[in-house]
Amino acid sequence: MTPPNSGGISFESVGELAQDSAGPRLGNAEVAEPTEWRASFYSRSAGHGCTSTLIGPQTLLTAAHCVGAGQEASIKIEDVPYSGTCVHHPDYPADPSADYALCKMTKPVSGVPYERVNTNPKALKVGMYLRLTGFGCVSISGTGPIDNVYRVGNSPITALPGELPHEPNSIITTATVVEDAILCRGDSGGPAFIESDMSSARVVASVNSRVSPVQRRSYMSSLTSEKAMAWIKQWSDAAVDQRICGLPNAPDGCR
Numbered sequence: 001m002t003p004p005n006s007g008g009i010s011f012e013s014v015g016e017l018a019q020d021s022a023g024p025r026l027g028n029a030e031v032a033e034p035t036e037w038r039a040s041f042y043s044r045s046a047g048h049g050c051t052s053t054l055i056g057p058q059t060l061l062t063a064a065h066c067v068g069a070g071q072e073a074s075i076k077i078e079d080v081p082y083s084g085t086c087v088h089h090p091d092y093p094a095d096p097s098a099d100y101a102l103c104k105m106t107k108p109v110s111g112v113p114y115e116r117v118n119t120n121p122k123a124l125k126v127g128m129y130l131r132l133t134g135f136g137c138v139s140i141s142g143t144g145p146i147d148n149v150y151r152v153g154n155s156p157i158t159a160l161p162g163e164l165p166h167e168p169n170s171i172i173t174t175a176t177v178v179e180d181a182i183l184c185r186g187d188s189g190g191p192a193f194i195e196s197d198m199s200s201a202r203v204v205a206s207v208n209s210r211v212s213p214v215q216r217r218s219y220m221s222s223l224t225s226e227k228a229m230a231w232i233k234q235w236s237d238a239a240v241d242q243r244i245c246g247l248p249n250a251p252d253g254c255r
Contacts, residue, residue: 006068011041029153042135051190057108062189064088097169099209113255117246118203121224134187153181161225169225183218
């Protein structure tokens with residue numbers, strides 16, 4: 001994926017991208033309709049292309065390797081800036097599968113429906129497909145230059161957290177046919193979704209973390225691993241304004 005970034009990061013709104021969803025499908029992913037992904041954000045920072053998503057009015061979720069611990073992430077919606085300080089999961093970077101960062105915005109973000117996180121580990125099964133999203137590259141091999149287009153694609157789960165050595169938090173998908181999506185540079189930090197209906201009923205299952213191009217494996221840090229769930233809940237309970245969609249204290253405005 002992208003090299004670790006020890007500093008801050010700035011994101012732009014996917015919902016304001018000018019791209020044609022009817023455009024050409026490149027390999028294993030299709031061009032996204034921006035208005036369907038208004039809670040998602042992308043970064044074009046040189047060497048640190050990443051994506052992120054809002055999961056509450058003051059909660060931005062991305063990968064730990066996208067932003068430094070204690071550093072600032074900023075987003076912009078309709079020219080209104082928002083920013084906040086990010087924290088890493090305490091097991092990162094010793095455990096690369098704990099690739100989580102939560103950023104607390106200093107003021108509520110308005111004008112977008114926040115994505116809802118999955119809190120049910122049993123909703124994930126080997127063989128089911130996840131909807132991968134990201135501002136990644138054009139190559140079907142998981143390598144290559146970023147072409148500044150936001151895409152979505154489906155890929156089958158081949159392993160759940162703890163099923164592979166040294167991967168206690170990883171959901172792993174493997175692209176076995178050309179239609180299967182694979183993560184690449186620029187997709188880091190973005191959400192992967194469980195979807196029951198492509199247009200509305202979806203929940204965030206994980207954070208895009210790493211890729212093995214040779215094995216065609218994508219590694220996503222699951223939000224429902226035991227360590228992730230405990231940490232996310234602890235972070236959310238730390239202050240009344242850190243409410244997260246999908247948790248018992250869910251705020252208004254969730255998708």
